[in-house]
Structures are given as structure tokens and as C-alpha cells.
Amino acid sequence: MDYILRFFTTQSISSTMLYMCLAAFTGSMLGKLEIKGIRLGVAGVLFTGILVAHFGAPIDAHTLYFMRDFGLILFVYSIGLSMGPRFFSSFKKDGLLLNLFSIAIVAGGFGIAFLIVRFTDIPSAAVAGLMSGAVTNTPSLGAAQQVLVEQGAAPAVISKTGMAYAIAYPFGVFGVILSMMLIRRFFRINTQSEMNEYLRSLEGSEPALHNVEITVLNPGLFGKSIGHIKKILARELAFSRILRHGEPISGGNDEEIIRKGDIICGVSSQDNIQTLELKAGVVSLAKMADNIPGPLGMINILMTNQRIAGKTIQQIGIYRRYPANVTRIYRSGMKILPTLLTTLELGDTLRVVGKQEILNDVKRELGDSINELVKPNIISIFLGIFTGIILGSIPLFIPGLPAPARLGLAGGQLLIAIFLGHRGRIGKLSFYMTPGASLFMRELGIILFLACVGLLSGGKFVETILKGGWQWMLYGVAITLIPVLIVGIIARLMKVNYLKICGFMAGSMTDPPALEFANGLAPVQAQASAYAIVYPLTMFLRVLLAQIFILVTM
Numbered sequence: 299m300d301y302i303l304r305f306f307t308t309q310s311i312s313s314t315m316l317y318m319c320l321a322a323f324t325g326s327m328l329g330k331l332e333i334k335g336i337r338l339g340v341a342g343v344l345f346t347g348i349l350v351a352h353f354g355a356p357i358d359a360h361t362l363y364f365m366r367d368f369g370l371i372l373f374v375y376s377i378g379l380s381m382g383p384r385f386f387s388s389f390k391k392d393g394l395l396l397n398l399f400s401i402a403i404v405a406g407g408f409g410i411a412f413l414i415v416r417f418t419d420i421p422s423a424a425v426a427g428l429m430s431g432a433v434t435n436t437p438s439l440g441a442a443q444q445v446l447v448e449q450g451a452a453p454a455v456i457s458k459t460g461m462a463y464a465i466a467y468p469f470g471v472f473g474v475i476l477s478m479m480l481i482r483r484f485f486r487i488n489t490q491s492e493m494n495e496y497l498r499s500l501e502g503s504e505p506a507l508h509n510v511e512i513t514v515l516n517p518g519l520f521g522k523s524i525g526h527i528k529k530i531l532a533r534e535l536a537f538s539r540i541l542r543h544g545e546p547i548s549g550g551n552d553e554e555i556i557r558k559g560d561i562i563c564g565v566s567s568q569d570n571i572q573t574l575e576l577k578a579g580v581v582s583l584a585k586m587a588d589n590i591p592g593p594l595g596m597i598n599i600l601m602t603n604q605r606i607a608g609k610t611i612q613q614i615g616i617y618r619r620y621p622a623n624v625t626r627i628y629r630s631g632m633k634i635l636p637t638l639l640t641t642l643e644l645g646d647t648l649r650v651v652g653k654q655e656i657l658n659d660v661k662r663e664l665g666d667s668i669n670e671l672v673k674p675n676i677i678s679i680f681l682g683i684f685t686g687i688i689l690g691s692i693p694l695f696i697p698g699l700p701a702p703a704r705l706g707l708a709g710g711q712l713l714i715a716i717f718l719g720h721r722g723r724i725g726k727l728s729f730y731m732t733p734g735a736s737l738f739m740r741e742l743g744i745i746l747f748l749a750c751v752g753l754l755s756g757g758k759f760v761e762t763i764l765k766g767g768w769q770w771m772l773y774g775v776a777i778t779l780i781p782v783l784i785v786g787i788i789a790r791l792m793k794v795n796y797l798k799i800c801g802f803m804a805g806s807m808t809d810p811p812a813l814e815f816a817n818g819l820a821p822v823q824a825q826a827s828a829y830a831i832v833y834p835l836t837m838f839l840r841v842l843l844a845q846i847f848i849l850v851t852m
Contacts, residue, residue, distance in 0.1 A: 347752015369746025382719015406781030622652025801828025
């Protein structure tokens with residue numbers, strides 16, 4: 299019995315892990331409680347962590363520091379990897395506007411913090427902690443404390459920065475969520491309508507793919523083989539089959555000769571219609587059919603063959619070995635027009651048209667085995683994290699600052715993950731991650747992070763508030779709420795999609811729990827996309843301005 303008592307009351311790595319798990323599972327249950335349609339979500343873990351620490355749980359701070367940072371790495375890396383395929387196309391569309399909104403939020407918080415120092419007697423070190431906690435940005439706290447150390451500040455002064463951070467942090471998490479709810483209520487926003495609008499905008503931003511039928515009228519094509527036609531139209535058309543007198547005559551035989559009036563069936567984008575008419579003949583749009591009459595068939599195949607992943611359609615040569623053609627590729631929610639130079643990646647869904655009797659052979663060659671994708675790609679995950687840590691540690695020397703700025707663990711991971719998610723592979727190494735694995739990695743990371751933050755900040759939390767810290771909390775509320783609400787309202791008045799507003803608000807405050815809340819509003823990528831677009835610049839500015847704040851106010 300004494301052994302059990304000592305285990306629960308003595309500081310050790312084991313007991314620390316025990317209390318961290320206690321905060322994690324109780325907080326997860328708390329987050330599922332719904333009151334008038336409102337749930338804390340994963341942010342509940344932060345508050346149970348504070349509660350557990352308040353009641354005197356013995357914890358090892360060094361263990362929690364490690365678990366906190368590791369959880370943050372997992373969360374940010376999974377976010378970046380899932381957003382990589384769409385990141386650059388999204389940035390071209392409205393990334394500049396979203397980043398301008400985020401810069402306004404960052405600048406607003408900095409200005410309010412500067413006014414607090416100017417017109418109150420709160421030490422600048424404490425206000426720096428409030429500024430970091432109010433925007434839930436741990437790297438900026440570390441940057442501020444590093445400058446304080448280099449400026450010769452006393453340990454008691456530096457500790458005030460951490461305490462102020464802990465006081466402001468809880469509302470920093472909840473304040474962004476509250477702002478999202480207030481904007482939604484004020485403008486009477488229907489999230490289903492916003493989701494539909496976002497999906498329509500995606501269709502407009504990506505080239506729409508159409509089934510097309512080309513009546514061959516170009517004399518230069520008469521007597522030419524299908525193989526020759528494929529090369530001529532390789533950039534504009536994903537070839538499917540040939541119709542002659544209304545009957546299919548080929549599913550992919552490259553030796554078949556084209557005659558005047560033959561109809562070439564395939565898939566193309568609206569942008570290519572005019573070029574196809576110039577090269578071949580009259581183009582008409584056709585309806586997508588679930589079944590193709592006659593000897594030809596159509597099938598969707600999941601690409602899971604590791605040996606051919608990363609190779610182009612021309613290199614794989616399915617169309618040369620079988621009377622079949624790839625007519626569409628679905629990747630990470632995007633529709634891709636397959637050309638001979640299109641690279642196939644793990645997890646792609648390929649639409650194949652060909653003779654019925656060979657479709658199963660094509661399926662076996664491409665894989666179509668979900669079990670192959672279930673296997674975690676451990677090598678690429680840790681290689682990506684390793685590279686992100688190195689990038690985040692590179693010092694950025696800026697004139698006038700005594701210490702170099704850094705992207706930190708979160709910023710470095712996000713940039714690397716976005717790049718790897720966009721590329722998909724480097725050489726033979728694929729960075730594909732199944733949606734289930736990505737979601738697990740994301741949830742585990744954010745829960746570890748918030749449980750550790752709560753345990754680290756909860757010990758003297760109530761005591762500090764009762765001794766005047768409640769005033770600090772109010773100042774933290776101002777830093778959190780005022781810039782976010784003002785910019786959010788302006789964005790909505792400018793007709794920005796509400797889901798994107800939620801995403802850039804969470805990203806501008808570097809607030810993962812707010813992103814989780816936003817993600818729960820609608821099952822689309824609008825929120826995470828906006829978050830990822832503004833996060834890198836926001837992270838850099840938060841770290842940089844925290845250091846500048848200390849230098850100009852000390």
C-alpha cells in the first residue's frame with residue numbers, strides 16, 4: 299500500500315506519464331460534452347491538465363517539455379502533409395488576402411500589448427508572456443525569454459513571463475473559438491451554405507474535366523494510327539475509345555487506323571476544347587456514364603503497387619499491354635487529367651476504360667489493395683520530422699536583434715510537411731499517408747501538447763489569479779479578442795467564406811484547438827487550408843515581434 303501511495307505522490311517519469319494520460323482521457327471526455335450546441339472539443343484537455351496540476355500532481359517538467367514539443371511536431375506535421383497537395387494552388391487564389399488579414403491580427407495584438415506597457419505598471423516581461431499566451435504561441439514565449447536571458451534579466455523576471463503566458467493561454471484558446479461563434483451568430487451564417495459555396499469555388503479553381511467526343515474531320519489524321527493520335531493529343535486528351543458508326547471498335551489498340559467521321563472518346567478540360575477542335579475536329583461534351591455499352595467497361599482502381607508508384611503513365615505502359623486507358627485520376631480530392639507524362643502516386647484512384655475481360659488484370663497490376671496503404675510509412679515520416687527540426691533550428695539573423703530568430707519546431711515542421719505533401723515523393727521515397735493515419739497522428743499530437751501545457755501551467759494558476767493575476771487575464775483577453783473580432787468582421791463584410799475566416803483566425807493565433815473546433819464545423823478542407831496558408835508567416839512574425847517587444851520596452 300505504501301508503494302502505491304509513493305507512486306502517486308512522488309515525482310517520477312512514470313507518475314508524470316500517468317497524470318498526463320489522466321488529463322488526456324478526462325479532457326477528451328469533457329470536450330465531448332455539448333451545451334446548447336457548443337463543445338470544447340480537444341481544448342478540454344488543456345483545462346483538465348490545469349485542474350490536475352492545481353491539486354498538486356507531482357510532475358517532472360523535463361518529461362512534459364519533451365512530450366509537449368513532440369506532440370506539437372506530430373500535429374503540425376500531419377496538418378502540413380495533408381494540406382500540401384492543395385497548398386500552392388490555394389495560395390495563388392486568395393492566399394495574399396488571407397495573409398494580409400493575419401498580419402493585421404498579429405499587428406493588432408502587438409499594438410495592444412505595447413499600449414498595456416505604456417499605460418499600466420505591469421512589467422514588460424509579463425506583458426510579453428501575456429502577448430504569447432493570448433495567441434497560444436509557445437515559440438514566441440521561448441524567444442522572449444531567450445532575449446531576457448541575454449539582456450541579463452533576473453530569474454524572477456523571466457518566471458513572470460511564463461506565468462503570464464499560462465494565465466493568458468486558456469482564454470487564448472477559447473477566445474478564438476468564441477470569436478468564431480460570435481461572428482457566426484452576428485451574421486446569421488449557415489455553415490452548410492458556406493460549405494457548398496467552398497466546394498463550388500474549388501470546382502471553379504481547378505480545371506473542370508469533361509467527357510468529350512471528337513468527330514475526326516482533320517484530313518491530316520485520316521489513315522493515322524491511334525498511337526499516333528495519342529501523341530498528337532497527349533497534352534489535351536485522356537484517350538478512352540473510338541466509336542465508328544456508333545459502335546466501339548477499340549479500347550486501346552494503338553495499331554487501329556483512324557477514318558474520317560470516327561469519334562474519339564476521352565476526357566479533357568474546358569481549357570483544351572478549342573485546341574482539340576483545331577487539331578482533330580468537332581468537339582462535343584458527353585454525359586458521364588456509369589456503364590459503357592458493348593464489349594468495353596469502366597472501373598475505378600486504387601493505385602497501391604509500390605513498384606510502379608512515382609512512374610509516369612507512359613513508363614508504366616498499361617495502354618501498351620492491354621486494350622485499356624486511364625481516363626481520370628482522383629488525388630487528395632483533386633481531379634487530374636491523365637496524360638502520358640502524368641505521374642501515378644500511391645493512393646491515387648484511377649478510372650480505367652477498356653475491354654471487360656482484361657479489367658481485372660489491370661486491377662491486379664495496379665494493386666487495388668487497401669491493405670498496402672494501411673502500412674505506416676515510418677521511414678518517410680521520421681525523415682520529414684528530422685528535416686523539419688533542422689529547418690526550424692536555423693538561425694535567422696536580423697539587424698538590431700541580439701538573438702537570431704528561428705521558425706522553431708512548429709514552423710519548420712509545417713514548411714517541410716507542406717513541401718513534402720505537395721511533392722508526394724522524392725526519388726523512390728513516397729511521403730503518402732493514409733487519411734486514417736494522418737487523423738490519428740493529428741489527434742494524438744494535439745492531445746499530448748495540450749495535456750502537457752495544462753500540467754505545466756496549472757500548479758500556481760489559481761494562486762496567481764487571486765493575487766491580482768485576474769487583471770493580467772483581462773489584458774490577455776483584450777490581446778486575444780479585439781484584433782480577431784475586428785478583422786473577422788471586416789473579412790465577413792468583404793464576403794470572405796466563413797470557413798476560411800475560421801481557418802485564418804486559428805492560423806493567425808497559431809491555435810491548434812481552434813482549428814480542431816473549426817474543422818468540426820464542416821467536413822471540408824477550407825479551414826485547414828486557410829490555417830496552413832497563413833501559419834508560416836504568422837509563426838515567423840510572432841517569434842520576431844516577441845523579441846522586438848522585449849528590446850523596445852525593457
